[in-house]
Amino acid sequence: MSIMTEYSILIGGKAGDGITQAGQVIGSLFTSMGYHVYIYVDYQSLIRGGHNFCILRAADKPISAHRSGIDFLLALDQQTVDLHAEKLNDKGVIIYDNEKVRAKGQGVAIQAIVKKIEGKPIMANTAVIGALCKIAGIPWERVLPVLTKKFPKGTDKNLKIAKEAYASATPLFEIPVLVDANYPLFSGNEWIGLGLLAGGLDAYIAYPMTPSSGVLHFLADVAEETGIIVYHPESEIAVVLMAEGCAYAGKKTAVGTSGGGFCLMTEGISLAGQAEIPLVIVLAQRAGPSTGIPTYNAQSDLLFACHAGHGEFPRYIVAPGTPDEAYRFSAEALNKSWKYQILSIILSDKNFSEGYFSCESLPESPVAAPLTSPSFPYERYANGSDGISPFLAPPYHGEIIKVNSYTHDSAGITTEDPETAIASVKKRLAKTAALAAETDVPDAVYTAGLIGCETVLVCWGSTRGVVSEVAESLGLKIVSPIVLAPFPKNTFSDAIKGSKTIILVEESTSGQLDRILTSEGFIVHKKILRYDGRPFLVEELINEVLRVQHGQ
């Protein structure tokens, strides 16, 4: 393994100190110097006080995990030093507010600087960024354009504060510019939002719920320039039914939520199954059951997503593990929902949704095949090929368009006739089969590592980044299904061919992918599970893999 050029930065303070924002600004500084950036955001369910921190990792190759060591510890409060100083690498440095914090390192007169420039208290984070840039040896000419862009409000004061802090600090490092590139940096939620836009999104409806709200906020911000409808109604029940009303009227619509809200949506999910309404749900998991640990992670809703809603009907579930997959597969979720008139779920989680990821290049978004033209006189549930009925939205002169939550005939009129009931089941089965055939393709499963390697690490979703690094450093293979329903059995089977030990890494108590793999006839030999809400660190997971490999 080649030695990476990489830096880890931890910035910590209280809620309300602008820690996440500071992380993004530092992230943009690094991407502007050609680095790949990943930011893990750790915060508590409160608005003021407590302890928030971000760990930013910048490297010369794509990464989406963090390591245990820290090169720069930026402390806006004492707790940051008390909790994280032990993670400091040998040459690491603590940069701290010299009025509020006692530490060894470079104290910065943050409070005095903010006071002198007459800035707001939150601008302390700008001061610490200024000091970091000087200590890291980043020339002011590089810092200036990034700060100007990232502080569109109060630009003047922020720049003055940053420059004052910059001038007061002493350089210790010389962080080089890597390449002349500037990779875009967005949160997972934003990458999902961009993918939905690329897929032709017309409307996004959501009720706020951590960690999915980032999609709502992002799309609400760009609603005007994109011309999409963004709406926040009274509950997740209203959300899912409004979305189905929008889709009936021809708008490509998505919704977003987390576990509790998803529970409320389940009757609407069944409705979409029966009435054959295209519906896309962004499901960002968090630690449950119930309110759980709302701002921390879990991958424990996979089986729920696979089975949510009463009755039997097709669904397409994807769990992106990288920003480009979030972009591509969110667009694909819309395409599949509209092609088959079914439910699609984009399965994310706290760590993916609220983490920030740079992306080397924007992937091509999949182009949706044109929908089949209807024939007239129109019947909403006319049997087409693969059980798909041509779609038509009202108004259409001379035709009526009826959708129905009851079992219905081809015109959409309620029926209890057994023959028609069987026909409507077969229609759904035909769609399920066609969808499965179309989605069991190499694209559906990410693989990397040595061909013929006997040990395979299996993961899905947000653990991709850490498992990739661990697989690479231990010389193992990684297999990570992106499409989870219909499960791409043939592709997965090809991917693990020749393996002797399959180790599943998952943030749940039971290893839910194991249940799916077992039902498909695969055997998972070992499981590495985590359920404290925190992400795996690279070094921790290496130790865990070595431990289970040696049968402990």
Add this chain to the structure above:
Amino acid sequence: MASDNTLITQAQNTWCQGCGNYSIQHAFIAVVAGLEQEGIPRENIVIVSGIGCHAKIADYLKLNSFYSLHGRTIPVATGIKMANPNLKVICFAGDGDLYAEGIAHLIHAAKRNIDITVICHNNRVYGLTTGQYTPTSPYGFRGKSTPLGVHEYPLNVLEVLLSAGATFIARGYSRRLPLLKRLIREAILHPGFAHVDVLQICASFFNVTSVYENLVYEREEKNSQSFDLASLAAREWNYNDDTKIPLGILYKVNKPSLPDNIQPQTNERMNVIRSIIERA
């Protein structure tokens, strides 16, 4: 106006003899036919029904329809209207459906003044599930789930709607057909959230025709923009006692409604995405 048979499907009608649903359907068909003559084509109408006896109207009418879930007509209708403001979206809901399971949606629809019409088939009992109390059943109602009598006073839904901000509130009665037609027509043409509570009997489980015949009267509507007078009118009958029951439009005002008809920008999507990424 004679019934327009071109608006009736082949579906077999299974409402009980004497059910008030027939009158509501008849009145609505007449209104649709009238609107069509005034330039609102029938394909621009979408009806949304809940689940219950009332909801079968979705099967019976040859119109665009979304036969939705119990209590959920309003969010579905809201989505349709937001997606295409040119559509006239009318909810048909039952009192159990709308005032129990769906009450939150009703309050918020009134609050946001979404430009849809809600017609509640209020027979004050669950019919399709064979006779349980609903939010508008009288105190002491003996149903299958409350054999000793229900220990709840009914909800005065018109007061609730006034408090929530509805801009058109009316009460009809299935046996006053000319009035019912007028109320439905005005509700559909009202620019904002319009609610028509239609009293009807349930021929099988709550037949109170003689009570309604004694108590209902058509009120004067000339001060219908007054919130205070509307409040008094809403309180004349509390859905429980044997006091006079006012029919007609209780309240009608104009306020900004949703959707707001602002023409969205239509920039080329990939150009917008690139611009979002570049400025990040």
